[in-house]
Every structure is written in C-alpha cells, then in structure tokens.
Amino acid sequence: MCGIVGYVGQDDAWPIIYEGLKRLEYRGYDSAGIAVVDDTGALHFRKTVGKVSGLDASILGAAPRGSLGLGHTRWATHGAPSHANAHPHTDCSSRVALVHNGIVENYLELKRRLTASGHVFQSETDTEALSHLVEEGLSLGLSFEEAFLRMGRMVKGSSAITATLQGEDGPICALRLGYAGGIVVAHHEGQGIVASDLPALLPVLEHGSGTPSVGFLEGGEMAVVSRDGVRYFDLDGNAIVKQPRRVSRDDVLVDKGGYRHFMLKEIMDQPQAMTAALRDRADFANGRVELPGFPLPPSAIGALERVVLIGCGTSLHAAQVGRHYIERLAGIPAEAESASEFRYRDPLIGPRTLVVSIGQSGETADTVAAMHLAREKGATLLTICNAEESQAARIADGALYMRAGLEVGVASTKTFISSLTILHLLAIYLGHARGRLDDAATRRLVDELSRGPGLISDLLGEADSYRDLAYRIGHYGNFLFLGRGASAAIAAEGALKLKEISYIHAEGYPAGEMKHGPIALIDPGMCTVALAPNDVLRDKTLSNIKEVKARHGVVVAVLTDGDDEAASEVDYPLFIPEAPELLQPILTTVPLQLLSYHIALMLGCDVDQPRNLAKSVTVE
Ligand code: M6R
DSSP states (O other): OOEEEEEESSSOHHHHHHHHHHHTGGGOOSEEEEEEEOTTSOEEEEEEESOGGGGOHHHHSSOOOOSEEEEEEEOOSSSOSOTTTSSOBOOTTSOEEEEEEEOOTTHHHHHHHHHHTTOOOOSSOSTHHHHHHHHHHHHTTOOHHHHHHHHHHHOOSOEEEEEEESSTTOOEEEEEETTSSOOEEEEETTEEEEESSGGGGHHHHHTSSSOOEEEEOOTTEEEEEETTEEEEEETTSOEEOOOOEEOOHHHHOOOOTTOSSHHHHHHHTHHHHHHHHHTTTEETTTTEEOOTTOSSOHHHHTTOOEEEEEESTHHHHHHHHHHHHIIIIIOOOEEEEEHHHHTTSOOOOOTTEEEEEEESSSOOHHHHHHHHHHHHTTOEEEEEESOTTSHHHHHSSEEEEOOOOOOOSSSOOHHHHHHHHHHHHHHHHHHHHTTSSOHHHHHHHHHHHHTHHHHHHHHHTTTTHHHHHHHHHTTOSEEEEEEOTHHHHHHHHHHHHHHHHHOOEEEEEEGGGGGGTGGGGOSTTEEEEEEEOSSTTHHHHHHHHHHHHHTTOEEEEEEETTOHHHHTTSSEEEEEOOOOGGGHHHHHHHHHHHHHHHHHHHTTOOSSSOTTOOSSOOOO
C-alpha cells in the first residue's frame, strides 16, 4: 500500500516521478505528492488530495524543475486524506523530503519525544516523525546517510522509507524494515531510481537502451542511490553486496490493451492466464502433472497429515475452493483459513503439515506473517503467488507461480482463475503421489483441465450481454450470493467483487445456511444470485432458489447450459457451458466478474481504483 518513486539522474525528475506514480497508483490513491530539488539545491513540494493526476503539470501550472526528487501516492492509515497528510513530509527547516509505506508502530512515543525537544509537526501522520528524526540526526552533525540510518534503527514496525535532502547531489536513501512494502532499486546509464514496484521503472527504461539491473531490498537493508551508482548497507551501516537482477520490458509494462479498464482486460485475459498456469505442469500428452517448485519429494507426500491453505480476500476464496480439490482428489484433510486469523492463533501444525499460502502480490502483510508462523512451527511451506520477487516467494520452501502477468485492477480477477488452476493441479499431483488417483484417473483429470481455457473463452464471447442485466438489477441495494460446496466460495467471491467495485452491500453465503438467518432479509428489494451448475448439489440449491422466489425475492442464477427447468424458476438465468464438475468453480466465477464490472460501470464507479482500497495490503 502506498507507492514510492525516487529519481536522480540528468533528466527532468518531475515527469519521470509523475509517470512512475501513475503506474503505482493501484497501491493507493488517497493523495499524492512530489518533491523536487532544483538546480540551486532548494526543495520544492507539490501535493494533491485524491489521485496522482492532480499533480499533472498542466493542472499545477509550472512544475518545479530539477533532476532529483521523490514522490508518493498514498493509502491513508494515520490521518485522513488531506493536503497536510499527503507525502512527502519534511522537517522543521524543510531540508528533508521523506516518503513512507507502512506503519510506524512507535510513532506516538517518537512524536512526543520530538515535540518535547521543540519539533513542530504539520500533519497527523506517523510518517512525519521520520523526517524529524532525520533532521535530529543532521543537527547532531551526522551525514544525511548516517542520519537516515539512525532514524531507521529507531523505528518499530514494517516500513519502506525513502528520503532525500536539499542540495543538488542527494543522494536518495531507501530503507526497508520488516517484511511489508517492497523497494526495488535500479541504476541505468547514470540514472538511479527507487520504487515500490517494477512498473515505475518504465519511464526510465523508455529513455535508455537495454534493460537495467535491479536490486530488491530485504528487510533491514538500505540503498544509497546517486548518479554514480547504488551502495547497499545493513542497519549497522556495514556495506553489503546484492546480486543485481535483470528485468525485461515485460516485467515493467502496464497497458490496458485497448480495453476501457484494466479489470475488463484482465477478465478477458483469463484464458491465457489459465493456459500459462498449466504450462509445463499439465503434461497433456502423457496425462500427468509435474510440479517443479513443489517443495517435497514424492516419497514425503504420503506422510502429509494435513494441508492448511491461507490467504486474504480473493485469495482466501481460492483457498476455500482449493480445500475442496485437495480433500476430494488427494484425500488429505484440508482446511482454508484467513491468514489474518491464522496468524493470531496458535495453530496445531507441524512437520507433517503442508501450508499453502495464496496471494497475487505475495506481499499481503497478514499472509506473510502467517507464513512466518508456519515456518516457526516447522510446516512445509508452499506459496502460490503471482509476484516472483515477493516476500512470499522468498519465505516459502517452494513456489508455484501464477504467471498471470501484472494484475493492475484492484479487484482481483485473472489471478483468482490462476490460483484455482494451480490448486487443481496441486490436488491432482498430491492425489497421484499418494496413490489415491491411478494413472487413468489422473489422465482423465488432466484432459478435463485442458478444456478450461477454451470454456472460459466461450463464456467471454458473451461478455457484452452482462451490460443489459446490469441495467436491470444494478439498482438493487442489497445482494445475497448463494452456493454450495465449492460454489459457496465462489458466491463469497462474487459478493466481494460486487461490493468492492460498486459499493453495493452484498453477502456471500453457503446456500444451506440461508434458512438459518439470511432468509429474513428476502423481499422484493433483495436480489439473490444463486450458483446452481449441474453438480451433485444442484437440486439442493434449486430448493433454496424456490424458497427465495416464494418470498418474492429476485433471483439471478448461474446454471449449466440447457438447464431449462432451473431457468424457468428464476428471473434472470445466466449459463455456463456443460463442463466437468471440478472446472465449474472457474467457469461460474466469470459471469459474476462481468456482472460486477457492468454494474459498477453503470453506477459510474471507479472500476480499477475503488475507494478505500489498494492492490497490495501491506499493513496489518
Ligand atoms: O495479493 P493478495 O492476493 O494477497 O491480496 C489479498 C487481498 O487483498 C485481495 O484479494 C483483495 O481482496 C482484492 N481486492 C479482491 O479483489
């Protein structure tokens, strides 16, 4: 959460930082700001409440010019989105510019002490204490680098912090504390750039040749970036050597591909996302699953006693579907739990437990903390994540990457499909290794999976038809999503999608639970979306649909093609193609995504950047 960009080089810093912030806006968009050091060495600050576009030079009038600066796009934690609380923050003498992503857990204690010694604060943020701490270090006679490092040693909590100083040479100092908030550092043809994520590097890449080498800061590491290069240190000030990594243009490209929104593009990309997740893993010719990256040898799989799947938000819903896959195909007791709950329990896991963390970003603070807990308890740790340079990938014993490409829309779509695909593969792999699935059963399941991308494409061919339905039902103020078995998790995902991008109240419920309470809500003003594809639970869900209709509720139902009986019971039937049962969670997801998208669009909501949210939640 929050995006950071810092630049030092020969070019005008403002447009590079501005472009970089635009590319990081998915991390937060409550306010934004840029500070630039001009040719005389003076610092200039510009801030806006709301999105980064408020910093567009054409809106601002003349933007300050200089070849050193830093910027920030904020997801508010301490203090409302306001001009005063927007980053960069400074000190009493406006010598320092500092931006921050994370939470300073001891900021009140620091603020009290600094205030008592005469520092005057301008904002309600935890961050401002950091710039005053740097100022304090400078007034003790420390160099900027030393003062920055001293500040870093005084801070509690997980944070990414970047700062620069008045005077034309910088440098830019960047520090990562704990495991929240990534920092990537690149140096390319006399230009240094620091950013929260790779896409912010594109403006520098575009003007240079070749690809830069980049360094990813670990917790407790600092980078000092100048025109001459990058130096790395630990928190004690000892120089450290980091292996630079090459990144390609594809790693940094962010492009809507002609679609109106990233979310729509990402929905339409789902056949390719599923294909990429299957590549080199599903051996269609031989009817087998291979999982390079799985952390246990086949001989150890038989000894597993439990699988615990953890994640947050959409990734939690993927975990819930994964639980069904693993119990059904691998015959291993499995459970799915919110990482934010798991991390605060004392879960009974040990060496015979496989913990599977799921996450698009691999940086979600609760998921990363839950992984650390699982590590302490000796479980084998597998991560399914999209971001290959993430914390999750580094902590886990093994990783199965989604390979979905960058997902920019704050609402997760294609990475959900990727997660389900990989969980399905994992369940087949475990089932075969444990002898629960023989070769023939494995071949049949692999053949079924091969149909997935084509079936999703068929559904997407009808994508526009959801617009009409959105106009018919988008005015309902309350939605209840119902499903049974794996469809209960898809119902929860459907409700999450709708509420996060359209701000309509929506609940996802196991259909069998409806009669234990939610049925009291049913009236003509409540729209129920029921998932009743052709599976063993279809008749049960159909009974629930009838219960809703008997109480004059409006029903949209996701059914299997040709199910005229169920269609005649509901107001608005939606159809998925006839498909093997274990592919149905993937297919029933797509109509719910498209419906939410079109309802949000109809209501004039900001589909890609819904209010109050951020793409990666790196605070607890
Ligand atoms: O990066 P992660 O998958 O760990 O993120 C978890 C949630 O924050 C995320 O799924 C969130 O719920 C999405 N906005 C849902 O669309």
